[in-house]
Amino acid sequence: QVHLVQSGPEVKKPGASVKLSCETSGYKFINYGIAWVRQAPGQGLEWMGWISTYNGDTNSPQRFQDRVTMTTDTSTTTAYMELRSLTSDDTAVYFCARALGYCTSASCSALDNWGQGTLLTVSS
Amino acid sequence: DIQMTQSPSTLSASVGDRVTITCRASQSITNWLAWYQQKPGKAPKLLIYKASNLASGVPSRFSGSGSGTEFTLTIGNLQPDDFGNYYCHQYKTHWTFGQGTKVEIK
Numbered sequence: 603q604v605h606l607v608q609s610g611p612e613v614k615k616p617g618a619s620v621k622l623s624c625e626t627s628g629y630k631f632i633n634y635g636i637a638w639v640r641q642a643p644g645q646g647l648e649w650m651g652w653i654s655t656y657n658g659d660t661n662s663p664q665r666f667q668d669r670v671t672m673t674t675d676t677s678t679t680t681a682y683m684e685l686r687s688l689t690s691d692d693t694a695v696y697f698c699a700r701a702l703g704y705c706t707s708a709s710c711s712a713l714d715n716w717g718q719g720t721l722l723t724v725s726s
Numbered sequence: 727d728i729q730m731t732q733s734p735s736t737l738s739a740s741v742g743d744r745v746t747i748t749c750r751a752s753q754s755i756t757n758w759l760a761w762y763q764q765k766p767g768k769a770p771k772l773l774i775y776k777a778s779n780l781a782s783g784v785p786s787r788f789s790g791s792g793s794g795t796e797f798t799l800t801i802g803n804l805q806p807d808d809f810g811n812y813y814c815h816q817y818k819t820h821w822t823f824g825q826g827t828k829v830e831i832k
Contacts (some may be wrong), residue, residue, distance in 0.1 A: 649821040712760035716769035
């Protein structure tokens, strides 16, 4: 059975950084990409980026490219996303999710299994 | 970026009704479109991928159609468990999501 288990809630001050984790199990890690999606309180879904678990290629929206770093550890089948220079606008629930197949630097598929989400609160 | 315009923003329907949600893309995404259901406090759940393919374990009362710029999600025979928010998601390039549709059961 596929599981994605995310790290616990975080409270950070403006300007700080945070590194979120997403521990996976129940499938062959390198065969499926991982994406990160966030949801601000009462708002819709926003794509943060994806990573190829096969070769580490990433893709993210231009507005996040200088603040987001996505990595994986294939030995522990865990994905990570670091977000820097936090502001109150980054307060949201952050989801990791498994793609339906491989991701490349140019494309990635729909998301068939999701983590439970991590609440990040940025406040002074 | 490709904009996804979803409508309606809210709909209220009765058990047994057939409901349709529409998503329009600002440019062609061929059939690279997914639909998700999200319940309050929970992660989204994949319903449909590649515009019309039913995800594993999803009841057959859910169906998707469309290509290019116009897509629909149809829930036939609406059930009480179908309340929640529904999002379309284009994954042709640099992903974007629709604003969401809140489905309420009368």
